[in-house]
Amino acid sequence: MIRAERVLEDVVRIRVEHPGTYIGHVNLYLIELDDGRLLVDSGFRQTAGELVEELRRLIGGSRLETVLLTHIHNDHTGGASEVATAFRPKVRMHQRDIDVIGFMRETVEGGGRQLKALGLDDSLREEVLGFFRFNLQHLSMGYEPLVGGEEFHSRAGRWMVVPTPGHTPGHVTLFDERRRVLISGDHLLPNETSNVSYYPMEGYDALRSYLGSLVLTEELGPELVLPSHGEPFGNVRERIDYLFLHHEKRLREALASTGDGNSLMGVARGISWSRGRFDGLGPIDRWLALLETLAHLQFLINGGFVETRWDAGTVVYAATGRDASEIKEVLEEIRRRG
Template structure:
């Protein structure tokens, strides 16, 4: 079944599972949410960013599938990023459904979106330490404040989802799996009976998921992501339903491609540090921002994308430091990198 609606797409993508593709106001212009049918009720998996197009999209999706909002029994979140969490409070008000989320992601929601920790001194110092000048730092702070508004209203309450217990939805018993890296405690859901995986943003079809080092977040996100990929490569997966782009059927091949991408990116980061420090001669070693500028085409990036590029660069630089392929020095609060002598 396929139902075309204004700016959204609703389609049954597997038995008892419909995909709701909602628009996003970014270069990555959509997010995949899912409706899973259970008898006379439904579960929503991920919610989209809260803005008018997504509000209209959810109303159109429910109408297209003849779902009364009161039939929504649960709302489940894979992770805390605003394009997945943002509509949770709005949908809870509409449906009365409880919101299920993993413990790590709940703590991140409380810290970042509810408490607004991005304005705290530690977060400001983090970005300053990456090499951001005051103007770019102000832009990043304003941008995150604008994103926070896209997560309101915040849910009235949450239910912590136990990752050690099977979770039934869509007529299947799913095993929750903790899949860190893209987000510290992202939960994905595996059904062994039909080898179906609701994989969140852990593995995507056309792009590599952003693996970033963020204020207050995991200290080794890339290592944890690579460990997760190695574990997920052992699963038998016939169909994986991601948070963006098309379903995945070549699961093991896609994971191998992502692993190779990070090998190449680490080599490029190492080469960039060496080149930047050669060019600086007797100047101070390079910052994460300088490395990011040499790897990514900032001229084509929005401030939103620059923030992600710097966070991803930091994650790779920290990985290289932990492998003792780089040295990190702290100079008046600025993190600088050089090749070991």
């Protein structure tokens, strides 16, 4: 089911429901530009046909100029190729998320070798490979990369692309400085803590990036946030305070479960997940939980709290002895300086 409502003079929110997933719904935003329309995100693959119909109605005689994808996840990109076929817009996504498509393709072609090295068991590896194959079907198309700083002019404002890496390496948001409105994608959500995932990219520390992006967002000073999931909200500072505390707790749990040495899955079992215990999660949630565990471990490794060693072909994570109370200081330093 799709519901469209005007939320700003130049922005229509398109709420796309997909009851088949726990995500439930995703919000897309259609911005009326000086020259055509800009669609932010494209919903699920399963709702693509319905979205095309709704867009025909909403766009009428105008032209869909650009589809801007905030990030690679399938609740945001699933409808892009059908929308592209119907309206021939430019499809734009940040280069670092375009690179993730390459990683998925290599992983599938390599039969999941990379996943085995991460310590995934056979059944989870098969599930993840299936998930990658599903994603590659709707992600394989031509993109025009974003780098940040691009501007889109509408009759009521000027929307600037602001990269906010962390949820994914190439996540972007759109900010209108004059009205202080942020279209936040999955970077900042009212009711959920965004998943922060490790990606095997040289020099990329996902959690460090995410926290830095939160500080940047605070500095931008949005007064209204239009998120991809949930209702529009304000009180950004309070939300960011909460997210820093949330990750501090998670870092402490991850550190505590490394102990004298533990596997990735072992550490993930020591973390309290919002959807329940690790072993009770569905396969894709377990995969996301592992990537989030890795992101926290990498942050702890870079901070000197955890070290790795190899044991019988798999990586073992162990505490170095740096005191857990110092995690708070590291986070406070980031909060002060970004």
